[in-house]
Amino acid sequence: MTTPQTTEDQAKPGALAGIRIVEVGDRIGEYCGMVLAGLGAEVIKVEPPEGAESRRMGPFVDDVPDPERSLHFWTYNRGKRSVVLDLETPEGRAGFVELVGACDVLLDATPLGYLDERDLGSATLRERDPALVVARITPFGEEGPRKDWKASDLVHLALGGQVMNNGYDPDPSGKYDLPPVAPQLDHSYAVAGEQLAFTVVAALISRRHTGQGQHLSCAVHEAMAKNTEGDLMSWVCLRTPFHRQTCRHSAPGVSIHRSIFQTKDGRWILASTRNAKLLGPFLDGYGIGDEISDGSDEKTKDSRVLPGMEGGAARNMDAVEHTVRRYLFDDVPWREAQEAGLMWVPVRKPHESAYDEHWLERGTYGDIEHPELGRSLRYPLSKWISTENGWVTPTPAPKLDEHRDLRLSLTPRPIERVPLILPERLSSHGKPWALQGVRILDFTWMLASAGATRFLASLGADVIKVEWHKNLDPRRGGNPVGGRAARERATGPVPSQWPADLGGPVGAQYNNKNPGKRGISLNVKHPKGLELARRMVAESTIVAEGFSPGVMESWGLGYDELRKIKSDIIYAKQSGMGTKGIYGRFRTIGPVAQAFAGTSEMSGLGDPFPPAGWGYSYLDWYGAYSFALALLSAVYHHDVTGQGQAIDASQSEVGIFMTGVPALDYQVNGRVWERAGNRSPYATAAPEGLYRTRGDDRWIAITCQSEGDWIALAKEACHVEWLSQAEFATAEDRHRNREALDALIQGWTSEQEPFELMQRLQAVGVPAGVAQTAQDRVENDPQLTAMEWLTELDATNFGHWPVAAPSVKMSDTPQHAGGQVGRGAPTYGEHNYDVYEELLGLSRDEVDELAAEDAI
Numbered sequence: 085m086t087t088p089q090t091t092e093d094q095a096k097p098g099a100l101a102g103i104r105i106v107e108v109g110d111r112i113g114e115y116c117g118m119v120l121a122g123l124g125a126e127v128i129k130v131e132p133p134e135g136a137e138s139r140r141m142g143p144f145v146d147d148v149p150d151p152e153r154s155l156h157f158w159t160y161n162r163g164k165r166s167v168v169l170d171l172e173t174p175e176g177r178a179g180f181v182e183l184v185g186a187c188d189v190l191l192d193a194t195p196l197g198y199l200d201e202r203d204l205g206s207a208t209l210r211e212r213d214p215a216l217v218v219a220r221i222t223p224f225g226e227e228g229p230r231k232d233w234k235a236s237d238l239v240h241l242a243l244g245g246q247v248m249n250n251g252y253d254p255d256p257s258g259k260y261d262l263p264p265v266a267p268q269l270d271h272s273y274a275v276a277g278e279q280l281a282f283t284v285v286a287a288l289i290s291r292r293h294t295g296q297g298q299h300l301s302c303a304v305h306e307a308m309a310k311n312t313e314g315d316l317m318s319w320v321c322l323r324t325p326f327h328r329q330t331c332r333h334s335a336p337g338v339s340i341h342r343s344i345f346q347t348k349d350g351r352w353i354l355a356s357t358r359n360a361k362l363l364g365p366f367l368d369g370y371g372i373g374d375e376i377s378d379g380s381d382e383k384t385k386d387s388r389v390l391p392g393m394e395g396g397a398a399r400n401m402d403a404v405e406h407t408v409r410r411y412l413f414d415d416v417p418w419r420e421a422q423e424a425g426l427m428w429v430p431v432r433k434p435h436e437s438a439y440d441e442h443w444l445e446r447g448t449y450g451d452i453e454h455p456e457l458g459r460s461l462r463y464p465l466s467k468w469i470s471t472e473n474g475w476v477t478p479t480p481a482p483k484l485d486e487h488r489d490l491r492l493s494l495t496p497r498p499i500e501r502v503p504l505i506l507p508e509r510l511s512s513h514g515k516p517w518a519l520q521g522v523r524i525l526d527f528t529w530m531l532a533s534a535g536a537t538r539f540l541a542s543l544g545a546d547v548i549k550v551e552w553h554k555n556l557d558p559r560r561g562g563n564p565v566g567g568r569a570a571r572e573r574a575t576g577p578v579p580s581q582w583p584a585d586l587g588g589p590v591g592a593q594y595n596n597k598n599p600g601k602r603g604i605s606l607n608v609k610h611p612k613g614l615e616l617a618r619r620m621v622a623e624s625t626i627v628a629e630g631f632s633p634g635v636m637e638s639w640g641l642g643y644d645e646l647r648k649i650k651s652d653i654i655y656a657k658q659s660g661m662g663t664k665g666i667y668g669r670f671r672t673i674g675p676v677a678q679a680f681a682g683t684s685e686m687s688g689l690g691d692p693f694p695p696a697g698w699g700y701s702y703l704d705w706y707g708a709y710s711f712a713l714a715l716l717s718a719v720y721h722h723d724v725t726g727q728g729q730a731i732d733a734s735q736s737e738v739g740i741f742m743t744g745v746p747a748l749d750y751q752v753n754g755r756v757w758e759r760a761g762n763r764s765p766y767a768t769a770a771p772e773g774l775y776r777t778r779g780d781d782r783w784i785a786i787t788c789q790s791e792g793d794w795i796a797l798a799k800e801a802c803h804v805e806w807l808s809q810a811e812f813a814t815a816e817d818r819h820r821n822r823e824a825l826d827a828l829i830q831g832w833t834s835e836q837e838p839f840e841l842m843q844r845l846q847a848v849g850v851p852a853g854v855a856q857t858a859q860d861r862v863e864n865d866p867q868l869t870a871m872e873w874l875t876e877l878d879a880t881n882f883g884h885w886p887v888a889a890p891s892v893k894m895s896d897t898p899q900h901a902g903g904q905v906g907r908g909a910p911t912y913g914e915h916n917y918d919v920y921e922e923l924l925g926l927s928r929d930e931v932d933e934l935a936a937e938d939a940i
């Protein structure tokens with residue numbers, strides 16, 4: 085077996101070295117703790133005497149249930165320490181107070197009110213230690229009418245809108261004859277955990293300058309509800325619903341351009357059939373290039389076309405399919421297609437990337453010794469490469485109470501406060517920002533990179549978005565004809581102003597990805613423009629970009645040049661595959677990266693159905709969260725050491741982090757992941773699934789994890805006879821007879837109104853949630869409304885519109901989606917005069933002269 089390449093990165097300190105975190109509660113917080121441990125923090129997991137819930141989750145080594153051999157627990161708790169404290173006893177509570185008092189962060193994933201009832205709540209602990217950061221993660225938040233509702237991963241994915249963006253194409257009449265499809269394996273907890281993780285780092289940055297900790301609150305439901313890429317703003321601004329489609333972005337219309345093709349041996353390749361200028365010459369080598377159409381004969385146009393995918397007709401799919409079907413999966417010339425500029429990738433199974441030369445060269449994976457097995461196991465451990473910090477290669481997940489004596493050696497540590505010599509700027513909340521004095525020269529675009537700097541703007545960074553009219557950030561569409569007044573009068577979809585990519589109106593999607601930023605125009609290919617860029621680097625903390633590898637270097641703005649200008653500059657870039665490695669120049673968009681990472685294969689019905697993919701473009705927002713974490717960890721390291729660094733991040737690596745459990749299952753049990761629809765192949769809950777209800781394409785998620793859930797469901801359904809049926813008598817029986825059980829449940833739910841049924845089930849304690857559309861979330865979710873999940877902002881030439889608010893509430897440095905400017909996304913060059921005068925001292929006349937010369 086090929087082993088990961090040993091590099092000097094593994095010897096570098098983690099960015100959070102010296103930070104100590106106590107993690108307590110159930111598994112919704114484990115992903116966040118895992119990521120913070122990977123960044124170098126010491127994470128101490130407090131467990132009850134019976135051990136964490138996740139120790140009893142499969143799969144297990146040799147499929148024998150054992151709390152010390154759960155592969156799920158191993159995946160999400162590597163590198164942590166375990167201390168048992170019984171918080172039901174005075175001694176346990178005293179030990180908890182002592183342990184937290186010696187730490188910097190409390191990561192609290194306990195049920196709502198649990199710690200407060202034991203005099204261990206956030207307010208009490210922070211009164212004892214004002215420097216403590218309490219990071220609270222709950223299913224539905226700490227306030228609001230649904231704060232006490234029950235959930236599961238599946239219920240969160242339904243309520244959050246993910247499942248209604250994922251699944252298979254409708255039949256030819258437009259009817260969805262198959263259920264929507266959920267992502268898998270605690271996906272919602274990873275999405276929320278990633279957002280909470282970067283906010284924790286922001287709170288630690290603020291604490292270094294103020295000496296004060298604060299309370300952070302993240303609701304999984306809110307984090308998921310704004311995590312779909314396109315449907316939310318499409319509904320908000322255009323009243324246009326999105327539709328799910330196989331292995332493609334969900335979109336206003338179902339595309340006739342299919343994207344995945346089967347090989348001779350039954351595997352799948354994801355391939356773009358667009359861009360006839362590249363596709364024709366490439367397929368010429370296979371004798372069928374002359375069949376390629378430039379799309380001029382196409383009768384219908386897709387509602388979503390991205391850069392690099394323009395041109396070409398649906399009939400080109402036949403040529404691609406003819407080519408792919410000639411090959412065995414391992415022999416498809418997808419690398420040659422990529423080198424020709426085409427977005428072709430294998431739809432990998434989740435364990436396969438662990439043996440790919442590219443990821444091994446990057447250090448994405450690392451081998452962890454497991455003495456109990458007498459061997460090492462390979463885990464995904466790194467999401468980016470840095471010149472100064474490394475991802476920590478951890479120890480295996482701890483045995484229960486393995487570090488019981490640890491708290492006896494821990495003592496409180498004084499906080500080194502380093503006051504900022506800056507005038508304090510207050511947010512619209514009347515409180516300081518977390519990122520006082522941080523400035524970002526922002527060359528990012530699209531979502532996976534531009535979304536990251538959006539979050540730093542919400543934290544108070546001065547983000548200056550750099551564009552040039554010949555290469556604009558393309559997602560500017562979605563400006564309704566007639567503006568907001570037309571949208572509010574509408575009873576159906578509102579037409580959008582197109583095209584909008586020449587410096588025109590901001591548009592819904594662009595506005596949601598870039599609020600709080602200032603916008604300038606700058607031509608770095610002009611000598612005077614390049615000189616302006618270099619002068620602005622000297623005034624910045626971070627230079628961020630999202631171009632293909634080598635673009636910034638070709639302009640003379642690579643890291644080696646930047647640090648000559650400012651020795652402590654942070655330079656961060658995110659591309660599809662990362663710069664280092666053999667695939668550095670390969671092209672991706674969300675579905676391409678997802679297929680390559682192994683996550684598309686994890687979603688869908690079992691064979692013979694194809695993978696369904698994650699159509700809400702999981703790796704776009706998720707890539708943005710991870711890139712924000714990379715930026716903030718670098719800022720924290722800079723605060724502590726004064727050092728800058730270069731970061732090489734990759735969108736695909738973020739997805740690989742979701743494949744840890746099936747990768748271990750393959751290594752330990754020899755089992756290859758098999759799709760199982762809306763139930764995990766490892767889950768024990770039964771019934772659990774998405775069940776049809778009354779209405780067109782209406783579904784409800786139900787999870788019965790416990791015996792009490794099952795009894796409550798049967799009684800609420802007025803079918804107590806279910807409880808006496810032998811095939812459903814025990815949890816094992818229900819799991820073994822899931823297909824029959826699902827048919828029974830759907831026979832009942834199909835006659836029920838979905839929202840009323842959800843209310844009834846939640847009232848008796850059964851986790852349930854309607855598979856919500858964007859319309860449902862915006863218009864029919866009182867919990868989201870109570871959490872103020874959207875923020876109204878003005879945007880020039882666009883108007884007053886909502887954008888998604890930051891998901892994590894911060895008590896002392898509250899975030900604001902409008903950032904320091906208090907506005908939505910900037911128009912092209914909107915802040916030229918302000919920025920060039922403030923940073924470089926240029927007059928308006930000088931700016932006008934530079935514009936006349938085509939430098940800005």
